Amino acid sequence: MNSRVTDRLRSKELQDRVVSAHEAASWIEDGMTLGLSGFTRAGDAKAVPMALVDRAKDEQFKVNVYTGASLGFDIDKLMAEAGIINKRLPFQADPAMRKKINQGEMLFTDHHLSHVAEMVRANSLCPIDFAIVEAVAITEDGAIIPSASVGNSVTFLQQAKNVIIELNLAQPSALEGVHDIYEPAEQGKRLPIPLTSASDRIGTPGIHIDTDKIKGIVLTDDLDSPSTIVPPDEDTATMAAHLIEFLREEVRAGRLTNELAPIQSGIGSVANAVLHGFLDSEFENLEVYSEVLQDAMFDLLDSGKLRFASGCSFTLSEEKLKAVLPKLDEYRDRMVLRPQEISNHPEIIRRLGLIAINTALEVDIYGNVNSTHVCGTKMMNGIGGSGDFARNSRLAIFVTKSIAKNGDISSIVPFVSHVDHTEHDVDVIVTEQGYADLRGLAPVERARVMIENCVHPLYKEQIKAYFEEALARGGQTPHVLEKAFSWHTNFAENGTMLMPINSSVSNN
């Protein structure tokens, strides 16, 4: 065993447990439940899932697959196509897997990301037979040092009957010391989580488990898949400007200072563009308390705008990975990676008073948000952490372009076709048209602001016609129920939500 390995696998007791990925995969039996590391393409177990997919060429079996969030490396795609998944949770973002889910060929349960560890610990999901977790090191005393994400690995490792570690020699060893591992005790015997600032460290650098459970250690040598974020475009830059204008108003009103409050931002191109918007703003000495540390956060760290970033994974573009990984040491005292249970914990989110910025798929005139289902039925990715943050934050902000598919879809509709965030949990909507500050407004007031500020001109008359017809019927939240989904059914039938002029007020 050469020093490249022994520098990482420092527990002498465990050095004889190194096995091939195929041997490790051979231990997995039909019907088992696996808990994999991996959060938004970062720090995922790679080799053993791949070997498991290989096994499916000659063998029929199905397993349940639990993760932190989405996986990289085409693992979700390959597992889905191999047909080896019975049930997947709590999040995925792969087109091939999405297709299988929506065809009813595999089960998917869509959970708040902060809930999974709690459910596993409470034994209200299937017990985990194998935790398969990527690590950058195993210390002298057997502590497991995760790689580019923590996700649910702590709880998976603690609760699983058996453990397989993928020791990744390509991931930078400088990751050791970046993590802060803390797991709450069981409910009812739990103390307050002592974190009171985004930069607090409350735990240990590694995960301590009963090492007897470690059945095998697989050596791997592949970096994470880079993120697929698209650079800011004109619309996302406009949205960023609107959001910054809203925050500026909050400062003027005395509700925030120029240091704002710790920022959470969902993943994806829109959120990334919005974060980029802070680069040229007057805000300073910012903090991030989020899930995924993405490209823009490192730009903000570099610029000095961002004081500290707390996340549960870092997921960067290929270019940014190349820039960040070699100088990880320089970022280490300004970032921390936590378990997703802690990065997304209601206790901390409420205490710190986060500004939560997440992407909506669809919003209705009353401020209900759909984050997951295309036309109410087809799963996109999952709710992810958006509910954890929106529900408990100081400001729950949702961003979306006002139209999609060249205008055939309006993102603002009379009634969202699926509700992930209710009117009670949504404070501000931002589109490229403007922003709607819904705080403290009654439903009819909300609708007026939404229509005025956020709807695309293409749909403005059509949505006004719906609202006026609904208003005439009365109620706290006026609707014309028989037409509430008519925009969606029109899209299904005619390929557009746009209705011929005047038809929107006639009976359908």
Next chain:
Amino acid sequence: MNSRVTDRLRSKELQDRVVSAHEAASWIEDGMTLGLSGFTRAGDAKAVPMALVDRAKDEQFKVNVYTGASLGFDIDKLMAEAGIINKRLPFQADPAMRKKINQGEMLFTDHHLSHVAEMVRANSLCPIDFAIVEAVAITEDGAIIPSASVGNSVTFLQQAKNVIIELNLAQPSALEGVHDIYEPAEQGKRLPIPLTSASDRIGTPGIHIDTDKIKGIVLTDDLDSPSTIVPPDEDTATMAAHLIEFLREEVRAGRLTNELAPIQSGIGSVANAVLHGFLDSEFENLEVYSEVLQDAMFDLLDSGKLRFASGCSFTLSEEKLKAVLPKLDEYRDRMVLRPQEISNHPEIIRRLGLIAINTALEVDIYGNVNSTHVCGTKMMNGIGGSGDFARNSRLAIFVTKSIAKNGDISSIVPFVSHVDHTEHDVDVIVTEQGYADLRGLAPVERARVMIENCVHPLYKEQIKAYFEEALARGGQTPHVLEKAFSWHTNFAENGTMLMPINSSVSNN
């Protein structure tokens, strides 16, 4: 000033501020915002609101009225009928006010009860001009001792420009010492809330404010309105039995012990009946961590089944009030009243791992819950604390009778007409037909269990027909969007959700 008053108004400095209710009410100006004490008919300010209603006979004005929750004493009814309310929040339960709200004659905003104090402190609602709060005493050093509820009084008193105290000589002085007053610091400067058990006391018995803000003290002498709870009937007793059977299964599975976990229960007849069900159960040494302490909780305290009850108000029937008030001293070491921000705080709810039992108005086959809107448009009461609890509890249980209006309404529908609690936050549904344990199930699995266990036989074929038609279209959450609200529109047109046999599968 006689000793009956000076025993209660012990601050000498404040004794010369006693005024009549009419004088106090005369200080309130058109356009002001009032923060009233009162939570579910308990501890409401009575005399000044009544005097304000009187003023409306000769004068036109409007005010915003913020409270803890619903008021007793017909105050909401009288204020609504007098037309003096511009905006009301966060909850009401009065038929006359409901009518005005649904006719668009006054504004109502429906907030999670734990959010109001946070919003007032953050200055994201209108600033409070007058806090009008009922007290049982003002101590030597000017601390205000609330009466039968704490509600939002702490924050209203702290944040208001001016304060009027209604010192109620009829409320028992034994209430002094029952309250535990704790207010978190502003977000970002806040420590963990140190409560780790339902019986912990973490604050002070009274509310300390700048006494210069106290403009007047009004002496009153009326008890709270009793609750209007209906005794358990056959259906609610059956629901209680199903719920207890579910909890028994949890004990068998090793997820709970016979001491269960702290119980939260929504208000109302169904919840009360369910709590009554614990009286004859094997569960013991129970704890309650809830909003409203209602009749059944005192029966449970009397029986010895209940060790401790934490709430933010107590709201009892006339009979129970007569029994409890004279012997309040005997209950004092087994109960506590807290601010609603603490009784409903996500940090505490998640830490203690509550079993949350709330009433649904309507549930859909995928487990989304409507708590507020009749046929999607007309406000009933408001979401109250149900979202605070369901979102962060160990077990989010919703109870509802499977039908209403003699079977013309099915409480289980294809698509709820308003979403207050999403599928992500709902664990178990209980009707008189049975219970559906939805934890860890994918949407199509959830629908099958819901239909099998919870739907009334009258609607079983009709709901199966919808689900089968939806399934044929595919998707993670199958729906036939153009028929999703057809049950509601059928009810609006024909007075029943029941469709002629076979028509439910044809196009409408």
